[in-house]
Amino acid sequence: MKVKKRWIILMMAMTLIAIAGVFVGEPKFDCDWSIISAADVAWLITATIFVLMMTPGLSFFYGGMVGAKNVISTMLQSFIAMGLISVLWVAIGFSLCFGEREIAEYEEHIREKELKS
Secondary structure, three states, rough: OOOOHHHHHHHHHHHHHHHHHHOOOOOOOOOHHHHHOHHHHHHHHHHHHHHHHHHHHHHHHHHHHHHHHHHHHHHHHHHHHHHHHHHHHHHHHHHHHHHHHHHHHHHHHHHHHHHHH
C-alpha cells in the first residue's frame, strides 16, 4: 500500500502542532466569575446536548437525500461541521455571550469600522 505524499505532510504538520502545544503556556484569564449565572450555563449545556443529539439524525436525513454512493461522505460532513462549530464556540462564542467587556470592545470596534467607511 502506497501512502500519498499529502498524507505524510498532513501528519507531519499535525505532529509539529501537537509538539508546539507542549511548550506554549496556559493563557491567563482575569474574569469576574460572579457575573456568570449558573442558570445561563445550565441552559447552554442543555441546548448543546440537544444539538449534539440532533447531529446524527440530521446526517441520516441528509444521507437519505443523496445517492447510496455518497451517504458516508454526507454523514462525515455533518460530523465535521459539528466539530468545527464546537471549536468556534469555545474560541469565540462563549466570550461573546458571557463576557461583558469583550462584547463592548467588539461592538465598539465594529462601530468605529463602520464610521470610517
